[in-house]
Amino acid sequence: AAKTQGHNGHRFYSEEMEAQARQRAILKTLLLSAQTRGELYLLYQPICDLATGTVAGVEALLRWRSPELGEVLPSEFITVAEESGAIDVIGMWVAEQVLKDLCQLEQRAGRALTMSINVSARQLRDPGLPDRLDALLRQYGQEPSQLKLEITESLLIVESDNEHSVLKDLAARGYQLVLDDFGTGYSALGYLQKYPLHTIKIDKSFISGDSSLVSNTSLVKSIVFMANTMGMKTVAEGIESPDQETFVAALGCSYGQGFLYSPPAPLDQILNWITQPEASDSLP
Ligand code: C2E
Ligand code: MG
Ligand code: MG
Ligand code: MG
Numbered sequence: 146a147a148k149t150q151g152h153n154g155h156r157f158y159s160e161e162m163e164a165q166a167r168q169r170a171i172l173k174t175l176l177l178s179a180q181t182r183g184e185l186y187l188l189y190q191p192i193c194d195l196a197t198g199t200v201a202g203v204e205a206l207l208r209w210r211s212p213e214l215g216e217v218l219p220s221e222f223i224t225v226a227e228e229s230g231a232i233d234v235i236g237m238w239v240a241e242q243v244l245k246d247l248c249q250l251e252q253r254a255g256r257a258l259t260m261s262i263n264v265s266a267r268q269l270r271d272p273g274l275p276d277r278l279d280a281l282l283r284q285y286g287q288e289p290s291q292l293k294l295e296i297t298e299s300l301l302i303v304e305s306d307n308e309h310s311v312l313k314d315l316a317a318r319g320y321q322l323v324l325d326d327f328g329t330g331y332s333a334l335g336y337l338q339k340y341p342l343h344t345i346k347i348d349k350s351f352i353s354g355d356s357s358l359v360s361n362t363s364l365v366k367s368i369v370f371m372a373n374t375m376g377m378k379t380v381a382e383g384i385e386s387p388d389q390e391t392f393v394a395a396l397g398c399s400y401g402q403g404f405l406y407s408p409p410a411p412l413d414q415i416l417n418w419i420t421q422p423e424a425s426d427s428l429p
Contacts, residue, residue: 172225175211180231180238184210187242188409191418192261192380192402195394200419202259202293203250204402205243206409207235227267236268240278240292244285246412253416261293261323266300269311275318289319293344296322298330301340316341323380327368337375344399345372349383353403358392369397 179185189203209217226232239262247260268274282289294315301324316322321343328348337345347368351361358365365381372379381393384403393401407418 169225172214172217172222173229173231175213176209176222176226176231177229179209179211180235184212185235185238186210187239187246187412189246189412189415190402190409191406191415192259192400193406195381195390195398195401200254200258201400202261202291203415204261204295204409205239205246205263207239207263223265227265230267232265232267233271236264237277237281241281244281244287244292247287247291248285249412249416250419254419257291259291259293259321261295263295263325266296269296269300272311272314274311275314275320278315278320279318290321293321293323295325295346297325298327298336301336312340316343326382328364334371337371337377342377344378344380346380346382346402347393347398349403352381352389352393353383353385358389362392362396365393365398366396373397 186208187205191200192202194201243260323344325346326348327345369379378399380400381398382402384390384401384405
């Protein structure tokens with residue numbers, strides 16, 4: 146609806162904001178019990194080694210099926226979970242779930258795989274996080290190097306010593322830190338050097354879309370070159386077509402992820418896919 150100037154427009158705007166605030170309050174309340182009521186679940190998306198064509202690992206993507214609201218996307222509920230603090234409990238639930246599922250995936254694949262999880266800034270403010278992750282890994286017999294923690298750029302520019310030291314602690318324990326959505330934020334190169342990052346994930350906005358890669362060739366090339374120079378791996382996210390795959394592989398990207406290989410899918414489907422990736426057409 147169009148917003149008009151003046152008194153009416155102003156009132157209209159406040160009503161809209163009130164409606165939004167109410168919606169957030171509802172989300173917050175429902176989300177607090179979502180985990181205990183078993184409404185959260187994970188989908189997995191394979192990450193492929195572009196040089197060999199094999200699956201290197203999977204990324205866990207959180208989903209919420211609410212009886213009241215239906216299927217809610219992470220873009221709608223993650224911020225609410227961060228603001229309310231629910232993300233701390235949810236984040237540990239994600240970590241435990243992925244470790245259980247990783248055991249199954251590795252059994253099926255017959256080799257070691259990596260598991261990537263997305264971690265919020267708020268979780269990294271907690272100095273107890275590394276110890277809790279370590280304890281979970283011991284419980285499931287996995288090594289820190291198999292757990293990739295995806296963080297976003299905005300986190301690196303926050304001047305909080307707490308978050309910085311938690312990141313450094315995690316890296317020192319062998320967790321692999323991955324910079325997600327690279328290129329969408331501040332992209333200040335100085336920050337890249339300040340942190341023990343293992344991998345840079347090039348944002349899908351540079352990869353997907355009809356002319357994205359063509360118009361962003363030199364940019365993607367520079368990111369890959371810079372990452373290589375600094376001893377980091379790269380993942381191209383949002384690969385949807387064979388052409389895009391060929392393109393990023395030629396630019397020297399280490400890994401690819403996207404609908405071309407598989408959309409995020411339930412564990413069962415990924416377990417089958419791992420043994421016969423060429424059958425990926427049969428996925429939804
Ligand atoms: P992300 O970590 O950058 O995840 C990649 C997103 O791109 C996912 O969206 C995925 O479904 C989508 N995607 C994958 N391949 C393609 C493709 O070929 N083309 C296009 N257009 N998109 C593709 P999703 O699942 O909706 O997740 C959105 C964001 O929510 C994630 O972005 C991540 O930042 C956040 N998120 C998801 N799960 C968690 C979680 O467990 N914890 C936290 N803190 N954040 C999460
Ligand atoms: Mg991610
Ligand atoms: Mg991303
Ligand atoms: Mg993201």
